[in-house]
Amino acid sequence: MIQTLSALKVSLIKWFARFYPMAKRNLYHFHGGIFPQYHKELSLSHPLKRGIIPKILVLPLRQHLGIRTEAKVKVGDRVLKNQCIADTKKGLSAPIHAPTSGKVIAIEPRYKPHPSGLKKLSIVIETDGLDECIDNVLDVKGNIPNDPLALKEIVHRAGIVGMGGAGFPTFAKLPEKPGIVKNLLINGAECEPFITCDDMLMQTHADEIIKGAQIVGQALGIERILFGIEDNKQKAIQAVTKACENTHIEIRPVMTVYPMGGQTQLIQELLGMEVPSEHHAIDVGVLMMNVATLRAIYHAVIHGSPLISRFVTISGLGLEEPFNAEALLGTSFLELAEMAAPKQPINYPLIQGGPMMGMALHENNVPIIKTTNCVLANPPEPVEPVMPCIRCGECMDACPINLLPQQLYWHSRNHEFDRVEKLKVFDCIECGCCSFVCPSHIPLVQYYRHAKSAIKEIKHKEAIAKLAQKRHEFKLERLAREKAERDAKIKAKKAAVKQKTAQSASTKGSASAAAAAKAAAMKQKKQAASESGTETVLSARDNAIALAKKRAQAAKDSSKKTPQIPHKPTQVTRQKTIEADRQMDKNTKPSEAGTEVPKDKSSTTDDASKRRAAAIAAARQKAKKSAQKQEDLHEA
Amino acid sequence: MIQVSSPFTHNNNSVRKVMLNVQLAALPALFTHIYFFGFGITIQWTLALITLLVVETIMLKLRNRPIWPYLTDFSGLITVTGLVFCIPPEAPWWVIVSGITFAIIFGKHLYGGLGYNPFNPAMLGFAFLLISFPYEMTQWTLPTQVSGYYLSFIDSFYLIFSGQIHSVPLDQITGATPLDEVKTALSTGVTVPTSLMSDSFNAFRIPYGWAAVNIAFFIGGTWMLISRSIRWQYPVGFLLTMIILSAAFNWFDPETYAPVRFHLLTGGLMLAAFFIITDPVSSSTTPMGRFIYASGIAVLVYIIRNWGAFPEGIAFAVLIMNMFVPIIDQYTQPRVVGYRK
Structure with a gap:
């Protein structure tokens, strides 16, 4: 009954959508969304190309989110296909393997697809065309691991990263214990216009994707596996349905709408739940993986082969024969685009990724990396001039996160970043729906990106200032504490001396004097941490005289060298005090050898300087850690 | 560029x-x-x-x-x-x-x-x-x-x-316009039903000309809704509030308060509903805010039409609600995905 009702509702909305296209927004479970022209037939109408071995492969040392790997090969080395050529143990990263056999001809900065447009350190391989290969380089036995750690280890060694575009190392995404993930979602939505590489992959390698999903499901003990595919990929749905026979994987065709392939959106669509802000999908027991990632996992776990190639769409309105290719990592964008019979010379910037979230390249001769899903050659079109915002609210209706893009824009423009943050700019996924529908052609996403980086910078500066303040306060506190300690010690010593004087006056016996001296010595021993063994025993009276003399001397010296005994917390004056103390030590030593007071003092300063060094070291450690954290944040 | x-x-x-x-x-x-x-x-x-x-x-x-x-x-x-x-x-x-x-x-x-x-x-x-x-x-x-x-x-x-x-x-x-006519008549003690029998009104007791223009605006407005030139919250909020208010008062005292059809089809009501209050620049931008803004205008229009000095109150109602826009926007922000309901 309920099913027929909902089916009726869907058909009613579909009928109504003929007059009012935006009625389609009621057919899925997240807010907003847009219906761009997809142009997917361009690249689907030409066959998949394989086995392209270009002369030169450029492999940037960082193709993922995290820290850069370090080259394990030298210039001139011969490398074989699948050989690990770069790795690091310093932190989150994914190793890089040689996509084919050849010679390393350079390790130098080369252009890579990156918004900065800067050269980054890369390994350049001149291929020899022999394609000599190391089989099972990961040394696997071909059976499915039953424990998450084993899977994580293989996935890490295979250099697998999220191939949907984010490039987060996949092993880091996997939980360490089984049972944490309740739902595995396979992302085959591919909502960006033009891109069809996942579609092609599902059509040609559905069985490998499904096996990859089963591997992950078994290793992590996942009960439910859902496969979300947009309903404009009927061939892929058929292929996948066939491969899923006799498995418990559920195929879920979803509405064709951009950005259905976004993680938050697909989770909302398939599971009807929202990932709380500032949480990861894993926190709600959901793991989402792109089809290409799952296929890479299959190859790593069963055949022991690392990630060295990927499906890439070469498409665009500027190409006569767009196609999909299983391209080796490191293949040049330009070379692939030239293979697609460009309609006009490619003297305009190519785009990595789709037209909605892609990135225009500063330099076209950049390599395919692990996250490249599309090479887009759209000749530049005249852009409409930007008009003032008329607050029409189209952007708000299109936002899949339900933000207020127009107010965000307003405040971003006026640099009111506190307001921008309050309007939850950091929840923006930069999908570009708002810019797509803006009748005033305002580059809204660009404003949010700028606002985000500006806010991050402000926060970073604030953190630094806070740290400096904390350090300063700590220092003041330490100096005060040291002074108090010193004063207490001097006071104690004075008291001891007084007591001794009183005692020696009362007994007057040489034997008892000796005993008192001994006792005093014992006390002093306790007070002073370091004590020389050859200590001349003096009578308490002599001791007192010596002390007085020494103090007078010290006063003279210090008045000569340092006008006043400084207790100010500056480093320079501190150094001076220490020097003065040492001087004092030297001066007093020849005349009153064995008096441990100055020694005692110097030992305190020694002690203090040691403590100071330790404190500085600790502070440095802390600063380093926070800096690391900042960097991590920046990376994220 | x-x-x-x-x-x-x-x-x-x-x-x-x-x-x-x-x-x-x-x-x-x-x-x-x-x-x-x-x-x-x-x-x-x-x-x-x-x-x-x-x-x-x-x-x-x-x-x-x-x-x-x-x-x-x-x-x-x-x-x-x-x-x-x-x-x-x-x-x-x-x-x-x-x-x-x-x-x-x-x-x-x-x-x-x-x-x-x-x-x-x-x-x-x-x-x-x-x-x-x-x-x-x-x-x-x-x-x-x-x-x-x-x-x-x-x-x-x-x-x-x-x-x-x-x-x-x-x-x-x-x-005088029908609105003016009815209002003036009321002040001289003529009841609304009697006014509605005058020459300005046709057999359906709706004003000649004015009703037709209002209906034409309604048709044009529907086209704008379908082509997404305007948002549905404005006309729906405005007309709904207007209907509820005029129906309630008319039911309460039909002698003094004009029926719904009179209010909807006289003056610039449909013009306001689809062409005036839908101006996005000067109106609220949140979905809920638009609704409140439109309803507010309807309330003010009804008040001015019945108890104000002018026969028609759309202009003043719109201008007054324009002033409320910043505060409406402030308090009607929609829930962002991933935040508590």
Whole structure:
């Protein structure tokens, strides 16, 4: 009954959508969304190309989110296909393997697809065309691991990263214990216009994707596996349905709408739940993986082969024969685009990724990396001039996160970043729906990106200032504490001396004097941490005289060298005090050898300087850690 | 200019297209207006357009803005449409000229031009005219069915530019609007049902001409809803509140309070519902906010129509609610995905 009702509702909305296209927004479970022209037939109408071995492969040392790997090969080395050529143990990263056999001809900065447009350190391989290969380089036995750690280890060694575009190392995404993930979602939505590489992959390698999903499901003990595919990929749905026979994987065709392939959106669509802000999908027991990632996992776990190639769409309105290719990592964008019979010379910037979230390249001769899903050659079109915002609210209706893009824009423009943050700019996924529908052609996403980086910078500066303040306060506190300690010690010593004087006056016996001296010595021993063994025993009276003399001397010296005994917390004056103390030590030593007071003092300063060094070291450690954290944040 | 950052594609909508679409939607009402009230409105429209072009060009020049892109965004046309339908078709030429001039200068450019005006320019212009020229603003041409005269284009032209006409007696072709008529009658002790029996109303007890124009606006407005030039919250919130209020009061006391159909089909109600309050620049931007904004205007319109000094209260209602927009926006922000419900 309920099913027929909902089916009726869907058909009613579909009928109504003929007059009012935006009625389609009621057919899925997240807010907003847009219906761009997809142009997917361009690249689907030409066959998949394989086995392209270009002369030169450029492999940037960082193709993922995290820290850069370090080259394990030298210039001139011969490398074989699948050989690990770069790795690091310093932190989150994914190793890089040689996509084919050849010679390393350079390790130098080369252009890579990156918004900065800067050269980054890369390994350049001149291929020899022999394609000599190391089989099972990961040394696997071909059976499915039953424990998450084993899977994580293989996935890490295979250099697998999220191939949907984010490039987060996949092993880091996997939980360490089984049972944490309740739902595995396979992302085959591919909502960006033009891109069809996942579609092609599902059509040609559905069985490998499904096996990859089963591997992950078994290793992590996942009960439910859902496969979300947009309903404009009927061939892929058929292929996948066939491969899923006799498995418990559920195929879920979803509405064709951009950005259905976004993680938050697909989770909302398939599971009807929202990932709380500032949480990861894993926190709600959901793991989402792109089809290409799952296929890479299959190859790593069963055949022991690392990630060295990927499906890439070469498409665009500027190409006569767009196609999909299983391209080796490191293949040049330009070379692939030239293979697609460009309609006009490619003297305009190519785009990595789709037209909605892609990135225009500063330099076209950049390599395919692990996250490249599309090479887009759209000749530049005249852009409409930007008009003032008329607050029409189209952007708000299109936002899949339900933000207020127009107010965000307003405040971003006026640099009111506190307001921008309050309007939850950091929840923006930069999908570009708002810019797509803006009748005033305002580059809204660009404003949010700028606002985000500006806010991050402000926060970073604030953190630094806070740290400096904390350090300063700590220092003041330490100096005060040291002074108090010193004063207490001097006071104690004075008291001891007084007591001794009183005692020696009362007994007057040489034997008892000796005993008192001994006792005093014992006390002093306790007070002073370091004590020389050859200590001349003096009578308490002599001791007192010596002390007085020494103090007078010290006063003279210090008045000569340092006008006043400084207790100010500056480093320079501190150094001076220490020097003065040492001087004092030297001066007093020849005349009153064995008096441990100055020694005692110097030992305190020694002690203090040691403590100071330790404190500085600790502070440095802390600063380093926070800096690391900042960097991590920046990376994220 | 080359797009530097994603997205690199667009749905090809533009401010110009939106504005032209609104113009298109006003055409049915324009033709209906001509049919019932004569060609006066076309002359007013032409005058308004010329004034708009001149004033806007001068203002853009004074403000050092590029003239061509801002003149061709056609946003001024909306102001023209809003104002032309509100003034009597045979009002003297200087009424519309001064109204448009005031609206464009004080309503739009002094605040920074398109997108920055806190008040609806057309309604600001209308309020200015109503206060400055109360006599000229209430001398409405009667529909042909009521007066029995049909003014030709030449007649209207003479009337607008010279203020007199020889072929027909002036006092026979102009008179109070139905809204005015009912209100005045009420103050002299005539009940609403009796007023509704007068010559201004047809067999359905709805006013000649006015009802048709309002229905034409409704049709044009529906087109704008479908083509997404306006948002549904405005007309729905406005009309719903209006219906509820007038139905409730009419049920409570039918002698004093006019029925729903009278309120919906007289004055500029449908014009307001689809063309005036839908101006996005000066209205609330959140979905909930738009609804509240529209309902607020309806409440104020009803209050002014029944208990205010003016027969029609749309202009003042819109201007008052414009002032509430920032606070409505502040408190009606939608829940962002991933935050507590």
